[in-house]
Amino acid sequence: MDRQRPNPASRAARAEALSGREGLGYVARVTEEPTAQSEAETDPLLAPLNEHQRQAVKHGDGPLLVLAGAGSGKTRVITHRVAWLVERRGVAPWHILAVTFTNKAAGEMRERLERLLGPAGAEVQVSTFHAAGATLLRREAERVGLTRSFVIYDDSDQLQLIRRAMKEEGVFEDIKPKTVRQRIDDAKNRAWLPEDLAVGTHDRVGQAVRRVYARYQRLLRAANAVDFGDLLLELVLLFKRHPDVLERYRRRFEYVLVDEFQDTNPVQYELLKLLCPKSRANLCVVGDDDQSIYRWRGADPSNILSFERDFPGAETVKLERNYRSDAGILDAAYAVISKNARRKEKRLWTDRPKGEPLRILFAPDERAEAQLVAAQARELASQGVPYSEIAIFYRVNAQSRVVEEAMRLSGLPYRVVRGRAFYERAEIKDAAAYLRLAVNPRSDADLERVINTPARGIGATTIERLRGFAQSEELSLYEALAHAGHVPGLNAGAQRRLRAFRDLVDALSSEAAAAGEAGTAVERIVEKSGLIAALVAEQTKEADERTENLREFIGAAFEYDRLHAAGELVGAEGSEEGPLKLAQTPLEAFLEQISLVGDADSEDDSGRVSLMTLHAAKGLEFDAVFMTGMEESVFPHSRALGGESGGVDPEELAEERRLCYVGITRARRRLWFTLAQQRALFGNLQLNDPSRFLADVPRELFDLGAPAAAVQAERHEPGELYVEREDEVDLGDDDGFVVTDEFDQRPEWERRRELERKAEKPPEPLRRRPEVAVPTVGARVRHEQFGDGLVVGSAGGGGPNASVRVRFPGLGERKIVARFLKPL
DNA sequence: CAGCCAACTGAACAC
DNA sequence: CAGTTGGCTG
Numbered sequence A: 001m002d003r004q005r006p007n008p009a010s011r012a013a014r015a016e017a018l019s020g021r022e023g024l025g026y027v028a029r030v031t032e033e034p035t036a037q038s039e040a041e042t043d044p045l046l047a048p049l050n051e052h053q054r055q056a057v058k059h060g061d062g063p064l065l066v067l068a069g070a071g072s073g074k075t076r077v078i079t080h081r082v083a084w085l086v087e088r089r090g091v092a093p094w095h096i097l098a099v100t101f102t103n104k105a106a107g108e109m110r111e112r113l114e115r116l117l118g119p120a121g122a123e124v125q126v127s128t129f130h131a132a133g134a135t136l137l138r139r140e141a142e143r144v145g146l147t148r149s150f151v152i153y154d155d156s157d158q159l160q161l162i163r164r165a166m167k168e169e170g171v172f173e174d175i176k177p178k179t180v181r182q183r184i185d186d187a188k189n190r191a192w193l194p195e196d197l198a199v200g201t202h203d204r205v206g207q208a209v210r211r212v213y214a215r216y217q218r219l220l221r222a223a224n225a226v227d228f229g230d231l232l233l234e235l236v237l238l239f240k241r242h243p244d245v246l247e248r249y250r251r252r253f254e255y256v257l258v259d260e261f262q263d264t265n266p267v268q269y270e271l272l273k274l275l276c277p278k279s280r281a282n283l284c285v286v287g288d289d290d291q292s293i294y295r296w297r298g299a300d301p302s303n304i305l306s307f308e309r310d311f312p313g314a315e316t317v318k319l320e321r322n323y324r325s326d327a328g329i330l331d332a333a334y335a336v337i338s339k340n341a342r343r344k345e346k347r348l349w350t351d352r353p354k355g356e357p358l359r360i361l362f363a364p365d366e367r368a369e370a371q372l373v374a375a376q377a378r379e380l381a382s383q384g385v386p387y388s389e390i391a392i393f394y395r396v397n398a399q400s401r402v403v404e405e406a407m408r409l410s411g412l413p414y415r416v417v418r419g420r421a422f423y424e425r426a427e428i429k430d431a432a433a434y435l436r437l438a439v440n441p442r443s444d445a446d447l448e449r450v451i452n453t454p455a456r457g458i459g460a461t462t463i464e465r466l467r468g469f470a471q472s473e474e475l476s477l478y479e480a481l482a483h484a485g486h487v488p489g490l491n492a493g494a495q496r497r498l499r500a501f502r503d504l505v506d507a508l509s510s511e512a513a514a515a516g517e518a519g520t521a522v523e524r525i526v527e528k529s530g531l532i533a534a535l536v537a538e539q540t541k542e543a544d545e546r547t548e549n550l551r552e553f554i555g556a557a558f559e560y561d562r563l564h565a566a567g568e569l570v571g572a573e574g575s576e577e578g579p580l581k582l583a584q585t586p587l588e589a590f591l592e593q594i595s596l597v598g599d600a601d602s603e604d605d606s607g608r609v610s611l612m613t614l615h616a617a618k619g620l621e622f623d624a625v626f627m628t629g630m631e632e633s634v635f636p637h638s639r640a641l642g643g644e645s646g647g648v649d650p651e652e653l654a655e656e657r658r659l660c661y662v663g664i665t666r667a668r669r670r671l672w673f674t675l676a677q678q679r680a681l682f683g684n685l686q687l688n689d690p691s692r693f694l695a696d697v698p699r700e701l702f703d704l705g706a707p708a709a710a711v712q713a714e715r716h717e718p719g720e721l722y723v724e725r726e727d728e729v730d731l732g733d734d735d736g737f738v739v740t741d742e743f744d745q746r747p748e749w750e751r752r753r754e755l756e757r758k759a760e761k762p763p764e765p766l767r768r769r770p771e772v773a774v775p776t777v778g779a780r781v782r783h784e785q786f787g788d789g790l791v792v793g794s795a796g797g798g799g800p801n802a803s804v805r806v807r808f809p810g811l812g813e814r815k816i817v818a819r820f821l822k823p824l
Numbered sequence B: 001c002a003g004c005c006a007a008c009t010g011a012a013c014a015c
Numbered sequence C: 001c002a003g004t005t006g007g008c009t010g
Helices: A010-021 A038-042 A051-059 A074-087 A105-125 A131-140 A157-166 A177-188 A206-220 A227-239 A241-253 A268-277 A302-310 A327-337 A366-382 A399-408 A426-439 A444-450 A462-473 A477-481 A494-512 A518-529 A531-538 A541-563 A586-596 A650-664 A691-694 A750-759
Strands: A064-068 A098-099 A125-128 A151-153 A225-227 A254-256 A282-289 A315-319 A359-365 A390-394 A412-415 A609-613 A624-629 A667-682 A684-687 A713-714 A721-723 A780-785 A787-795 A803-808 A812-817 A822-824
Touching: A010 A268, A051 A074, A051 A315, A064 A074, A064 A302, A064 A713, A074 A098, A074 A105, A074 A254, A074 A282, A074 A412, A098 A105, A105 A125, A105 A151, A131 A227, A131 A268, A131 A586, A151 A586, A157 A177, A157 A206, A157 A225, A157 A444, A157 A541, A177 A206, A177 A227, A177 A268, A206 A302, A206 A315, A225 A254, A227 A241, A241 A268, A268 A282, A268 A302, A282 A302, A302 A667, A327 A667, A327 A691, A359 A366, A366 A390, A366 A399, A366 A624, A366 A667, A399 A412, A399 A609, A426 A444, A426 A494, A426 A518, A426 A531, A426 A541, A444 A477, A462 A477, A462 A822, A477 A494, A494 A518, A518 A531, A518 A541, A518 A586, A518 A609, A531 A541, A541 A586, A624 A650, A650 A691
Parallel strands: A064 A282, A064 A315, A098 A125, A098 A254, A151 A225, A254 A282, A359 A667, A390 A609, A390 A624, A412 A609, A624 A667
Antiparallel strands: A667 A684, A713 A721, A780 A787, A780 A822, A787 A803, A803 A812
16 A cells, blocks of 8 residues: 555655664665655656656656566556556557556556546556456457357366377376376467477477377367467467557557566567567566566566567666565565575665564474464454454465464454465356356367266266267267267167257357346356256255355356446447457356456455465565465475475575565565474375575574564574574463474484384374264264264265264255264 | 266466 | 276166
């Protein structure tokens, strides 16, 4: 918000503040703060900016590179620059394209622009790379062999189709579909077509990938579908093949601004270079190589380095003044990031005081770690820190479960910021598949997903035959359904069921076409699909939950309608004036959103503690931040460390380091690092050393024994942590919780050996739930909620989660986990 | 030939 | 611990 506004402090005051930081290794770079120019003082677009920011905002035509450190006010620079272009330079807002990486960032930018520019702000084209790609690709769909109702396949649809392509290409061997997907994605990120893959004669995997890639593309096209990579790649190809189309968009987007430029992959960069020809490139890119954390997605931070070469005459502006964090936090961040080789040297500075010391919380295991964090969060709240200003970060989503548990246990309000979890639920994906099928019946992947969901007696064999027929006749599965009678090997029953399914799809299509709103369409289609009916019939707790999710999904569609006043997106396309719009039905637009956005919970997120991965944290800021799991092989992730096979991957490790830098720089005032001595992750026990990143932070930045600190640390050998003392942390009377007296300094093998000695078999004390006798069929049992019932069968599951089917009088049968039952 | 269960495998980050 | 696969039964 307004935290980035520089204090109108006088030069003298600033000098004073600076002098107070001596001895902390500060580099005072504050040399050329301006003597105010009258324009800068009076112009509301410039007044809140420092000299470097102004320079970027006022930059005229031609390429501009802004190297913007964390918290240096880069979003402010971008929005003010857009406003400057519109208000001072008279550029029509729809001639400006601003690209971000996340939907969150795009939303925030739109909001800020509307605040700065009023209604004109809404006419600026602000979107993510992929969303912009989807819009343009739809407009030009016919040119690349798609219709404009093409569907966007997500990772799992993609995987399914790749499996298919592998089968058809006769590729089984021991190549995993996921490996192939990775290779195809990599290729697409580099704008390589199958024939561009350099494959040696002895590279059997490479050759297989090439064939599968080619066939996969044909399957996608036949299904009128694209994957995420295609949204950008197809556009690049289109622009290269149709210079007239490219020219049209070049004129449309006179000014292009790119946020998080360090995260662009080669295709994205290619796209930018196409849209902004050197001769008249009004391209402004803003980035920070230290915050490049999407290497695995093909991002190439060296794009930053190539920019000045690719766009000769580019002006470069560096923003190093940080408006967010206390000095101690910046020191820690610098200590971590400066260990990376090959980075553009820059160091954030602030005139804020050093602030609170950093803290380390050390716990015996991950549950205790979570409880420590929760206890500390509650303490903060009692000191008046709003929940919404507290964030808990972790490296992998799998860590969130324990933290959530602890939060619930402590009664703290929280929200989990998670990309697309909601849309990854099976029932939601089923519903979405029905919707997409209604819009685009050619989508084989969607059809296959739902043809027997809910069960319609159409099994694998029937589908296989149908597919064989479709393939030989070059039809989509949907088209093949119309000829069920001609499919060899199908008996009358199967034919009847297939026809019935085709009738269903047709009925859904008419619903889709008839409905004026997304909400009604989704409601009708989900209703007609039979998904809800099947779940209701199941009468189990899980099924009830799923039904609930489907209702929420329908609710989300109605909410979508509410936010996008009906008709707004329909019609009005093609004009070269005004914002770029797409003729789509509300249902289509809603589908687009769920493919590209994914986050359904519009729940009010104020007043809650935020839980998220470090990746999701980029671009955000909080008063208090907890970085959890500060252990080797958790963070840095084991993948960067190589594990058993091979050693450390320096590139990966550098990226982990940047991720750590991103996490640290999210904090304004308070920062905790937390770690556990032993951790159960993915079901097995790990004894990890403290993260090497902890050892990189100078010890004098840490607390030396404040009451709230559990431990305090001293630097030792890299990766080791020596704990001198700790004070008690009040965790309430939770049973079984112990704060360790001392951190065990012995090397891991020694600790492990002792554990093994003690436990005679290797340490697996985690997850040791009590074994529960599974009630036998016929037994009478009591359930706390449902009352007395009769066990009528086993319902699967093993060990502590074994469940049985129980018939309760008046309630019907329910699936119950056995340990919740008392024998009568 | 559909549906169920047991066993196996493999497991970041997310548009 | 999930999602997928293979074998068995009705």
